[in-house]
Amino acid sequence: MDLLFEKSHVGRRCSILASCDVPSVEIPSSYARKNPPRLPQMSENDISRHYSALARRSFGVNDGFYPLGSCTMKYNPKIAEVLAGLPGFTDIHPLQPNHTVEGAHEVLDTARSYLCEITGMEDMTFQPSAGSQGEFTGLLLIKAYHKRQGDDGRTKIIVPDSAHGTNPASAAMAGFSVVNLPSAPDGCVDVEALKAAVGPDTAGLMLTNPNTLGIFDPNILEITRIVHEAGGLNYYDGANLNAVVGMARPGDMGFDVIHLNLHKTFATPHGGGGPGSGAVGCKALLSSFLPETGRESIGRIHAFHGNFGVVVKALSYIMTLGREGIPEVARGAVLNANYMKKKLAGTYTMSHPGLCMHEFVMTLQPEKEKYGVTAMDIAKSLQDRGIHPPTMYFPLIVHEALMVEPVETESLETLDKAIADLLEIHELAKTDPDALHAAPTSTSVGRPDDVQAARHPVVRYAFGE
Amino acid sequence: MDLLFEKSHVGRRCSILASCDVPSVEIPSSYARKNPPRLPQMSENDISRHYSALARRSFGVNDGFYPLGSCTMKYNPKIAEVLAGLPGFTDIHPLQPNHTVEGAHEVLDTARSYLCEITGMEDMTFQPSAGSQGEFTGLLLIKAYHKRQGDDGRTKIIVPDSAHGTNPASAAMAGFSVVNLPSAPDGCVDVEALKAAVGPDTAGLMLTNPNTLGIFDPNILEITRIVHEAGGLNYYDGANLNAVVGMARPGDMGFDVIHLNLHKTFATPHGGGGPGSGAVGCKALLSSFLPETGRESIGRIHAFHGNFGVVVKALSYIMTLGREGIPEVARGAVLNANYMKKKLAGTYTMSHPGLCMHEFVMTLQPEKEKYGVTAMDIAKSLQDRGIHPPTMYFPLIVHEALMVEPVETESLETLDKAIADLLEIHELAKTDPDALHAAPTSTSVGRPDDVQAARHPVVRYAFGE
């Protein structure tokens, strides 16, 4: 399909602005632009058709089942879009005087209060725009805390090897060195290894619980105690909160700081990769270091108040579900995941047997060895069946991993259909592996050449130069 | 694809209403419903996905070229939707006191004034909801006029055989008998035949100009004069107004009453078959008979003020184009049509040679005879090339007709692409007619069995009864 630039025709345009009603003023030549940017020159009709075609070549939650592990692709309520689009929210300047934005502060204060109650935290900032920025912010809170204590030797953050790559990357950005903690055979934290790892240089531990294998760490209270006793703080990566939201509170597990992905657990849309919101909650001991509000603030992480519009949507979701509905989210998510896991376990190999929380990881290593069929092949075959593939090749500690998170907003028949598809694909792996290697066949493009893309990067259109 | 009812699960629902805050009251059993309607029981996620899938199985102007003859499928500006959606328009009750809806009356008055100027009329009603209702209304004006004159013998409406079927149907609804007027060989009104047809029983003439062959009748002044001299009135079917809008005014051609399809010439969206608006304009002699406003009104044709929201969109369009832009519409539409006709004329047979106005008609009769390829085959083959087919088998006076209306909002490259596709298809008609008989192949369904549908009509889901 042609690019906008290939559809551009010199002289075409849309009619938007009124003519200028003050005298025009020339730009001094020393500052003036010599060559205009080669933006597309198109009619509104052509632009509209272009993006309609792009939308048809994309796949949203509205287009089908999206069991993308660790991403919590749940249904995004339509009412949230309507409410976040109210002019009282969209048309206010971030630097308006406070008495003219009381409603906006009510949104932030209410969301803060509800989310603190849900997570067991005591304060919260909405400045971080996504999970990664939330992690960075949370780690800076830990850094500021130790600094305030005069405890300059605490330079290390312990991160389990099952963690998302963002955790060590965030720790590095925050100036910590990273201690990688190997998992125990059951996929959980190796408590003895943790004991050995902590010490006077421990700034803190970052943990996802349930972890990326979908397992809730049964030793969680001991783990957070070990870190606390060593003088460190505990950071809860909220990426997997959907598994326990309303059922268990990270604050009660012994965590001191947490980031939330409002675009996961709290149902705000992912937008093809953002905007999200990485709200950071903390216990009182870290409150004074928070961005914007804290007395000894670590400083600003966003020019204004974070992704405010996303907070409106998340608040709408929480208000809708309420105290009865929030725990039902976790119940539904965990039930769906276990049902799917159970139905697939006789055919596919699970990374870890038994019950899981909101997601589970399958390994295609046996199929790769026996039939030459990889996790990639399974994933691409699902595309042809109208299902968004699970997360591939993660967590790194599982070979040929497929990480499946069915979420609570999916119905039994959707799960049954996906189970049937996966079983059928598994049968094909034995009888016709080439059919799986050839997948997908129903999409506008086939498998792309990633190596070529990275070796000879073309990251912008070249205008026939 | 499953129907909503096949996706329904007992007990599922969306959470919309608040609980009732007054005491509940039982419905007396003599009035109470015994069996609830079997509406779908679904989650919002399932409903959202259902309609996303239906949209993907449909084709709008945003999805590609739509040269559907006589339908004027032009681009529908996005700003019109935004403006018609302003709460000041959507949230007002049609029976609010006048002083609280001055803005709405300003919309109607302004649209009336501009459209009267554009058409050369002196008054207008927006009550009719579509062209057909406009025709009915316009004919009742003629009827009321003759009645007022005490001229009870004027019972006949003259309609050329090239007219849309709606014209004779509307005339019949209005209680007239229809005189079918055969076209002259050039496709225009046979002036001599018209002279012979008119008489003291002539209530009026209905004419589309340019006609459904895309030809502007060069004798138009004589035609309307003949009818006037015979004591009849002239009705202008505005379906083809796009060809001359801003360039020639029906009022100046001698017409006394006109209906407009705001959803054609004035760019309001067709909505998959409505809502449109069939505004009716008239000369002063008919003004007193108009619905709502007239002193001797023919009565009401709509419970309120017609499709008001559509009028907001049409007015937005007129205000955007203004006095300079409106004639450019006709210029662009006629240029596009003639360009396409010229490029195709060496290969396809045109119903009438030479210049056309905004549309032209091809006959596939030669191809049918030589290669067994029909207008239907050509049309369905265009579907596979991402083009909405032209109108098929109309007008009835042309065999194997394809009626092509490219409209002014289409670009040269869109026309060139369609021309190339049509030429390629024509080549296939000679070399591989079966490929055309098999079309379409890229759509979710193939050609449907219309005969079965009509013989054994299934017009609602049967709930497995």
Add this chain to the structure above:
Amino acid sequence: MGSYIPSTNAERRIMLEALGMSSVDELFAVLPEKTRAGELAIPSGMGEMELHDKVTVMAGKNKVFPTIFRGAGAYRHYIPAAVTRITSNETFLTAYTPYQAEISQGILQSIFEYQTMICELTGMDASNASLYDGASAAAEAVAMCRERKKHGIYVSATTNPRITETIRTYCFGSGAPLTIIPEKDGRTDKEALSAMLEKDPQAACVYVQQPNYYGLLEDGEAIAAIVHSYGAKLVAGVNPISLGVYEAPGVWGADIAAGEGQPLGLPLGFGGPYLGFLTCKAPLMRSLPGRIVGETTDSRGQRAFVLTLQAREQHIRREKASSNVCTNQALCALTAAVYMSVMGPAGLEDVASQCHAKARYAAARISAIPGFALKHSGEFFHEFVTACPDTEKTLAVLESHGILGGLPLEDGSLLWCVTEMIGKDDIDRLVDILKGEVL
């Protein structure tokens, strides 16, 4: 000037060259001089930003009442966000009537589903793809009943006068005689009806609105029995929301049910676009005006949907067609279908029950105020009529509080409407204002 024309001057020259012309105006040489328009006396065009400002100013001149106690054919109900968002899809918005079935299955299926749901609501066998509004649907419904020797049309005096007037206009076209059946205590006078039909062997149909204009429930079953005993057909004009709790007209004996679909998810919108629905029993199916979608199979043996029964239609039958309707209100029908899907049977019942309960509460409280006595007794849905000591003053006072009061009727009474959008506190506030500032 704004423009949506893509062609640049250079491109226009290319096209003109292909035609061997030097100016676009040569294409208009056929226009007689006398018909050529000079410069139009309308303002210059403008860019989108200026347009936005100007039209927003117009919209701002309308008063949006936060609290509305007025219905009379247009009802303010809650419109779920899913309804608005789903129906604003560009493809649904900009598609044409689904003539080309293969690339229009989505729209065809949505209409088939609409037809099914409307049939379910009304207890009927067949529905068309929709009509323009409730009033014209009533008129078309009446027109369906005419037979060779039967053309007398009877309309109850308890019908919304705007609907009666529309039926009358259609009768002016067809020449069918229209007679009004008198009312008695706010309901159709059944004895008068019997007497009228007794005298008229050419009676084609009787139109009765349920709930009627005053919000009252008619005795549908008894009326149906009378009408059928004289060989005429019964057309019921029904409020679709009321069918969440009241018996379907197909069950109590109507042959045809028509109505205004606006309450099913369409905004008040100053009266339009709205949605006429029209359903009937099986024997009348081929008399239905407008489009109808039917199920069939495609060349590959799959289920497919098409526009069907086109033999009735004007582009084939021309002056012999049963109606001249071509386009309908497809996008409005889609809206109603999404609304009914979102509400489901339980939700629709809930809306109807809340309307019913709140109207009872309001009627009791308002009618307890001196001078505001209830005009009728017996079952009513969500509208009712009370006396009013001074309608002009009452409505002006309410307006100053952001309340649109009941509709003033000719006799100085007020026709109130209460939907689920009205809270108990709104009613209590209304009563306080009536007591405190009107009396």
Add this chain to the structure above:
Amino acid sequence: MGSYIPSTNAERRIMLEALGMSSVDELFAVLPEKTRAGELAIPSGMGEMELHDKVTVMAGKNKVFPTIFRGAGAYRHYIPAAVTRITSNETFLTAYTPYQAEISQGILQSIFEYQTMICELTGMDASNASLYDGASAAAEAVAMCRERKKHGIYVSATTNPRITETIRTYCFGSGAPLTIIPEKDGRTDKEALSAMLEKDPQAACVYVQQPNYYGLLEDGEAIAAIVHSYGAKLVAGVNPISLGVYEAPGVWGADIAAGEGQPLGLPLGFGGPYLGFLTCKAPLMRSLPGRIVGETTDSRGQRAFVLTLQAREQHIRREKASSNVCTNQALCALTAAVYMSVMGPAGLEDVASQCHAKARYAAARISAIPGFALKHSGEFFHEFVTACPDTEKTLAVLESHGILGGLPLEDGSLLWCVTEMIGKDDIDRLVDILKGEVL
């Protein structure tokens, strides 16, 4: 309570049976007692209608100013209807990051087009897929410049303080030393800059905002020459609209350009979601943080787009990654791309020219009022600083007229902003009010 969970009790029982369980809570047996939540102390849930009411009331507590003379990092521009309508497409809204290229070509292509347009605006070779906002984009841009022996960060005092504060926070993380370059007459003090770099062989980069916080144009070319002469990199923080008329930073010598993309079609929205953009010259491409879309070919030989250069990213490099950014602001980048397509080069130039001309007119008129003298001289874009006799009173009076006045700076002056949304009459009215009610 509202819910988006489809499963009915019966379906839940089927699933539990498959698991051999009788209650969902058995699945949570692993949770230690001490971690189990009791009933949450938040209100009960509610249906959509009640939610709509409650949140609408909150929105109503914010004052929407019809006339806005305030910028300082957030700018009110006209947003064409096409931008809003196109980007509200459900698929664009609800898709995830396009990991699965085959079913995500639409989103990938839209990002590739965004990257191209942003490169064109800034005169650069490479862009990432977007960042969170202008402030974090600035901080990430600065972080890109650090090399083994070069980590000194210099930020001009003429930078928006909110951006400087954000860079400072990132430096708190990395430990990089941050130094503020003093200003002179409202512009970066070039002599001081030279002197500072002269003394610091470890200087990694200099950050300069263009136009700067006061709206003034910096002498970019001269600054670039100084910075490069000391072997450091120049990061330009730019306003994208201004690039419709001002020379691109890639042309006048910046190595990296970052900025806030909000002016490109995003509403003010109380500060977010906004859009950070980040572009650079080719040699720095592999240091870009965040996602990048690249062109390649697919298994069928067609052009295809993919997320590329992932070797930089944290899910592969973990603690050695150049940044921790995963998601970005894809929907906001899409919005900017649609905006730039609708405006085109001519439209963007028009917006910028109008901002420029109107700001000149406003500055001349306001500064002619006694007490409101212009603080700086020389070229400025659409913001400027004037003195103000009494900021509190001035802003209160303007507010009472529905006008959001300039932003009060620490020294009691006001930072005004004028965009194409302001008409001559708005400026004249402002001046009348300042003269009539403030003085």
